[in-house]
Amino acid sequence: MNIRVFRTPSDAGIYAASMLERVITSLERPVIGLATGETVIPVYDALVNFVRCGLNVSHVTTINLDEYVGLAPDHPQSYHQFMNEHLFSRIGIRMQSTHLPNGVAPDLAAECERYNEVIRNHPIDMQVLGIGVNGHIGFNEPSHALITGTHVVNLTPETIAMNARFFSRKEDVPRQAITMGIQSILQAKQIMLLAFGEHKADIIYRALKDGIRTDVPASILQLHKDVTVILDRQSAARLGL
Ligand code: GLP
Numbered sequence: 629m630n631i632r633v634f635r636t637p638s639d640a641g642i643y644a645a646s647m648l649e650r651v652i653t654s655l656e657r658p659v660i661g662l663a664t665g666e667t668v669i670p671v672y673d674a675l676v677n678f679v680r681c682g683l684n685v686s687h688v689t690t691i692n693l694d695e696y697v698g699l700a701p702d703h704p705q706s707y708h709q710f711m712n713e714h715l716f717s718r719i720g721i722r723m724q725s726t727h728l729p730n731g732v733a734p735d736l737a738a739e740c741e742r743y744n745e746v747i748r749n750h751p752i753d754m755q756v757l758g759i760g761v762n763g764h765i766g767f768n769e770p771s772h773a774l775i776t777g778t779h780v781v782n783l784t785p786e787t788i789a790m791n792a793r794f795f796s797r798k799e800d801v802p803r804q805a806i807t808m809g810i811q812s813i814l815q816a817k818q819i820m821l822l823a824f825g826e827h828k829a830d831i832i833y834r835a836l837k838d839g840i841r842t843d844v845p846a847s848i849l850q851l852h853k854d855v856t857v858i859l860d861r862q863s864a865a866r867l868g869l
Contacts, residue, residue: 629836629850631857633864637824640858641670644756644820647856649678651754651818652688659689661755661813662715663766664707667822668758672715679719688721689750692728693757693766693813696802697780700732705794729778729806740778740806747778747812755816759823762786763831763844767807770843776811780804810848818854821846826862833866 634640648671652658662668679685692707701708708728716726727746733739757765762784768774769784781804783791788801795801813819823832835846836857842848849855859867 629855629857631836631859631864631867631869633859633861633869635861637667637670637860638673640822640824640860641672641674644671644822644858645674645678647818647820648675648754648756649683652683652685655753657687657689658754659691659750659752661752661808661816662690662692662711663756663758664692664694664710665758667824668756669714671756671822672718675715676718685719685721688725690716690721690726691747691750691752691808692726694805694807695729695731697731697736697804697806698802701728701730705800706731729808731802731806736780736806740780743778743806743808744812747808747815752812752816754818754820755813757813757819757821757846757849759821759828759831759835759846760787761790761827761831763835763846765810765813765821765846765849767805768810768813768845770845772842774810774842774845774848777809778806778812779809781807810845814848814852816852818856819849819852820856820858821849822858823863824860826865828863829865832857832859832863837867 695707699706792801840847
């Protein structure tokens with residue numbers, strides 16, 4: 629794994645956006661896998677700046693990792709809204725070129741199949757990942773077994789508690805999500821994993837240095853041949869670099 633440590637999340641975001649730019653400019657039909665969460669905001673901010681300075685994204689397809697079950701695309705806390713607010717509306721990408729699971733699909737099993745088909749038809753060139761404090765990637769939560777394809781997941785109490793900060797009432801925090809599976813993530817040609825802040829230092833150590841375990845889903849990334857880990861000094865603190 630290529631590990632890069634930056635002074636600030638915004639420096640790291642510029643580096644990550646440059647990696648995306650390389651993929652976007654070198655391929656005829658680039659497919660970028662996207663993540664949500666605070667971590668990726670500096671990446672999207674930098675990418676927006678690149679677009680304002682002339683980067684063309686009209687040929688890009690995006691595929692997001694996950695969405696909450698029960699939140700419609702126009703719900704303010706949905707990942708659809710997050711993506712519109714932080715990236716899509718700011719770069720003027722055609723909405724037909726963006727893909728997210730539908731958290732209010734009447735048949736969730738069929739929705740998972742539809743999403744697997746989207747991923748099959750658009751092999752991901754570069755996947756952007758954050759990491760949960762419990763080691764989840766997308767919403768692949770710690771478990772005795774990791775699921776390969778898109779699936780509905782019961783979020784862990786830890787994840788529900790972390791997500792509660794975005795909702796005004798605790799009872800509104802979704803208990804389930806639809807997430808891309810581990811195999812789909814590993815099939816991306818390149819992966820970048822980002823983490824910032826001292827609250828991520830422990831899980832970054834466990835994910836990168838402590839063997840591969842299904843109760844630390846991100847540790848499976850050690851098997852992938854092209855992963856760049858983008859950290860700040862705080863999240864890298866336990867790596868002994
Ligand atoms: C959510 C998302 C993950 C993300 C994680 C970390 O659970 N499903 O894709 O990596 O949160 O979020 P943050 O970047 O806000 O710490």
